[in-house]
Amino acid sequence: MLMYVEDNEEMLPPAEGWCATVSERGGLIPNIWDCPSNALRGSATRPDYLYMATVADTPYGEIAQPDTTILTLDGESADGMARRWSDVRYRHIGKCLAAFADGHVAFATPSGLLTEKIVYESNESGNFDIWIMNTDGSDKRQLTTTPDDDRSPQLSPDGTKIAFSTTRSGNEELWVMDVDSENLRQLTHTGVGGWFKESDWSPDGSKLVYGYVTTGSYVTYIGIVNADGTGERIIYSDPGRGGGFSWAPKTDMIVFNNETVPNSASSDEIWKIKLDGTGCVRLTNNAVADTRPSVSPDGSKILFCRATGGGERLFVMNMDGSNVTQVVVAVSGNNNQYRNEWSPDGTRLCFELQVGGNIDIAVANADGSGMIAIANTAFTESLPDWGVARE
Numbered sequence: 001m002l003m004y005v006e007d008n009e010e011m012l013p014p015a016e017g018w019c020a021t022v023s024e025r026g027g028l029i030p031n032i033w034d035c036p037s038n039a040l041r042g043s044a045t046r047p048d049y050l051y052m053a054t055v056a057d058t059p060y061g062e063i064a065q066p067d068t069t070i071l072t073l074d075g076e077s078a079d080g081m082a083r084r085w086s087d088v089r090y091r092h093i094g095k096c097l098a099a100f101a102d103g104h105v106a107f108a109t110p111s112g113l114l115t116e117k118i119v120y121e122s123n124e125s126g127n128f129d130i131w132i133m134n135t136d137g138s139d140k141r142q143l144t145t146t147p148d149d150d151r152s153p154q155l156s157p158d159g160t161k162i163a164f165s166t167t168r169s170g171n172e173e174l175w176v177m178d179v180d181s182e183n184l185r186q187l188t189h190t191g192v193g194g195w196f197k198e199s200d201w202s203p204d205g206s207k208l209v210y211g212y213v214t215t216g217s218y219v220t221y222i223g224i225v226n227a228d229g230t231g232e233r234i235i236y237s238d239p240g241r242g243g244g245f246s247w248a249p250k251t252d253m254i255v256f257n258n259e260t261v262p263n264s265a266s267s268d269e270i271w272k273i274k275l276d277g278t279g280c281v282r283l284t285n286n287a288v289a290d291t292r293p294s295v296s297p298d299g300s301k302i303l304f305c306r307a308t309g310g311g312e313r314l315f316v317m318n319m320d321g322s323n324v325t326q327v328v329v330a331v332s333g334n335n336n337q338y339r340n341e342w343s344p345d346g347t348r349l350c351f352e353l354q355v356g357g358n359i360d361i362a363v364a365n366a367d368g369s370g371m372i373a374i375a376n377t378a379f380t381e382s383l384p385d386w387g388v389a390r391e
Helices: 012-024 080-089
Strands: 003-006 028-035 049-054 067-072 096-099 104-108 114-121 129-133 150-155 161-169 171-178 194-201 207-214 219-225 233-239 243-248 252-260 267-272 288-295 301-308 311-318 335-342 348-357 360-364 370-373 381-390
Touching: 104 381, 114 150, 114 360, 114 370, 129 150, 150 194, 150 381, 161 194, 171 194, 171 207, 207 243, 219 252, 267 288, 267 360, 288 335, 301 335, 335 381, 348 381, 360 381
Parallel strands: 003 096, 194 243, 243 288, 311 335
Antiparallel strands: 003 049, 028 104, 049 067, 096 104, 114 129, 114 381, 150 161, 161 171, 194 207, 207 219, 219 233, 243 252, 252 267, 288 301, 301 311, 335 348, 348 360, 360 370
């Protein structure tokens, strides 16, 4: 179990503000009640004094003295604490408490083990289904088992749900299920013939952005829907076969790719747009296709795929389109690297790796070094998403 403690002379008013900030960024459950640990009570010595301690994995009401203090910070702002909490919660197990040294607990996460996972689609069963595995490729498990194609999975920020597209209702629509495959339900009801081109959760997990392309006319529609299926609405449409929809943290922008010349794949460029559908800005302008943008967890960079003379390759740029740099991944022979995602802490990448006719999933460091193929079979494994799962 992890515990965060902040010591402040005037505790409860600052604590409430800090609690709200961290809860908003970390997707946690805010509350304030008495802390059962007498060991945490004492006189305040400094404002904004935070430490993280490991304690025994016992029920909240039985927590005793912390075993080890493993992090000490002085003078960090509430915003800084929120970012650090968001980072730490991806690296450690769940059942977390945040407590203050005057004896008040601020909030707690739901119980459960929180571990990094990669979800993806695979046709190993004969059609495309949703699968999950560890980030080293171990413990591969099939999550859906219907004759319909289930594709483009996305883990929710709190690790409890997976959004994906499926043809179960006739048209391809956006659905969601728990990470254990239970509580399956349909979110969108577009009723339009066409195909879905990925989705992405809002940073707080309350909404999803999705996109689909109509057949024949090739028009891309971008929509937003609440995580419970309410509030479905289209915010933008434009001719072309778009895709790669990514919700940018902090800026509340949607980043995506779309063709400047409809039905011309080589004209794909990267764009960004506000949540209300206004302010569409083109970020790339090339004679080759730029596709599948993915915004980094800190909201500062965009990872994307660019068609080059040697195949499709990974590139990264700033949110304004500047400083475009290739992520050099060393792979022998002809290959394509595309449909890419960041790890939750932004230090690593996962992507599709095509060597010959086989499409697999690989991971690498953010600079392209240390590449390892983790899903390397005779089947097609594609559209990976790297997140956390609470199991």
